[in-house]
Amino acid sequence: MERQSLSRLVRGEFHKLFTTRLWLWLLLASLALTALYASLLIAFSDGSGTWTPPLDTAPGQQTLFAVAAGGTGTLAAVLAAIGVTGEFRHRTATVTFLATPHRGRVVTAKLLAYASVGAAFAVLGLGVVTAIALPWLSAKGIGLSLTAHGIPGTALGVLASVTLFSLIGAGLGALLRDQVATVVALLVYRFVAEPILTGVPALEAFSRYLPGPSSSALTQITLTTQEFLQPWAGGLLLTGYGLTFALLGTVWSVRRDIT
Amino acid sequence: MKIQVRGLTKAFGGRRVVDGLTFEVEPAAVTGFLGPNGAGKTTTLRMLLGLVAPDSGSATVDGRPYAELPDPGRTIGAALEATGFHPARTGRDHLAVLCTVHGFDRRRADEALETVGLAEAARRRVGGYSQGMRQRLALAAALLGDPEVLVLDEPSNGLDPEGIAWLRQFLRTWADAGRTVLVSSHLLSEMEQLVDRVVIIDRGRLVHAGPLAHLPGGQVSVHSPQAEALRTALEATGARTHRTRPDALTVTGLPCAEIGRLAHRHRIELHELTPESGDLETLFFTLTGGGSGSGSGTGNGIGIGAGSREGK
DSSP states (O other): OOOOOHHHHHHHHHHHHHTSSHHHHHHHHHHHHHHHHHHHHHHTTTSTTOSSOOTTSHHHHHHHHHHHHHHHHHHHHHHHHHHHHHHHHTTTHHHHHHHOOOHHHHHHHHHHHHHHHHHHHHHHHHHHHHHHHHHHHHHTTOOOOTTSTTHHHHHHHHHHHHHHHHHHHHHHHHHHOOHHHHHHHHHHIIIIIHHHHHHOGGGHHHHTTSHHHHHHHHHTOOSSSOOOOOHHHHHHHHHHHHHHHHHHIIIIIITSOOO | OOEEEEEEEEEETTEEEEEEEEEEEOSSEEEEEEOOTTSSHHHHHHHHTTSSOOSEEEEEETTBOGGGOSOHHHHEEEEOTTOOOOTTSBHHHHHHHHHHHHTOOTHHHHHHHHHTTOGGGTTSBGGGOOHHHHHHHHHHHHHTTOOSEEEEESTTTTOOHHHHHHHHHHHHHHHHTTOEEEEEESBHHHHHTTOSEEEEEETTEEEEEEEGGGSOOOEEEEEOTTHHHHHHHHHHTTOEEEEEETTEEEEESSOHHHHHHHHHHTTOOOSEEEEOSOHHHHHHHHHHOOSOOOOOOOSTTOBSOOOOOTTO
């Protein structure tokens, strides 16, 4: 008698994801957002008084590639959150937990599946930046090499950041269970609360530990004046947020009666 | 495989929904799990399936709690009320996902769809399914692993008469193959033709459990100008009678045909011979003291209790 292997459960999660279209819309939206960010950055890079470093320098090119994290991270987290909370919204949790009575394993499988999806979003986002930057910068007479100017490091940072944001989205979904609440919480936090928190000088000592600045720590790039930590510290923090949400969610929320 | 429920208790918000419930479900028979809406049927089934944690007591399949079954998907198949489907997923994809998780061959999905008569709609999104089609899809999901035990919660809800006839035949075949099936319902008239054994609960407690054949018989109302003579003849056979009017009796323990035959043999004139109600229904009202006790309706779809649907 075999127990369901974790890889089978992860494949099950992928199967669920790819039998609806949501992933496609969110992927297209995040790639469009990434393309928009990259295009704006290149288009306005040679104006006077621009706030980004010049694109013929290493910091400038790293900043350009780091926009992929901003473009895909939040929506990848939203996809993960919807994937987890959808089980409760559509009451498919009954079927899921009938098939796999060990709920912690279901949560683990979802974390792994959506972290992988986040990594894929990041890679595709970096691809979009590359596809825009290579011809455009060359037209401007700026040389761009994907293996120089610390770009591989930035790309790794983007990959880690988006992967871990997906982990946070899935973990938060497990904790809150409510789909609308989770998605709204993610979006409001990322686009409203965090910019305010990181803008308050008095909070600067604390705000660097928030998810957004932790993501900046991974790429070592920020478009604001926000201080950030070392990459490893940012990565640990993001992992910690995701796993803490998931663990609390498993113990408090997912284990609750499914009626 | 046997289902065993022992001292099962669950309270929601201080109200005991299931209260010290104990019963067994034997293989090779269709067991009806009956009770009015709100009696605790769905909660009991969800505890049996590990979805709701009991406050005390246990529910086991083949001696083990659901979560400890070595291979739940191949042991027990369940179709529960309020089971959800992702509206954008097709019926076939819903089953295919389960095949992936259980490690079943994808062909099982098509076979199960064929079995429940849903093959034609397999590639349509569940969002467009009727209630009856969802019931069939839930049943298909329960059948995927070719399990030994089947647990169905109100499976006839939303099924048309043809579907119900099909379900009856299906469950008969299932039980005849020596497998176990527990099927809940609040519709007595339907269940009477479907089940071999009954477990009846009310307000979370066991009211009656046993073979349907052992149920106390229903009553027959007889009108006759020679009521007293008929009464003597009937009581000689061991039937119990009750004189309701000078020219009317109610008879317990004999079917209409036997009463008519007896009257004919004794040359007693009969004016009316009416079965009072479905046996199960009478029994239910007698046992639970619920409802008006009129038992007047024997038509299709007469439910018991008017409470709201349990389990929300």
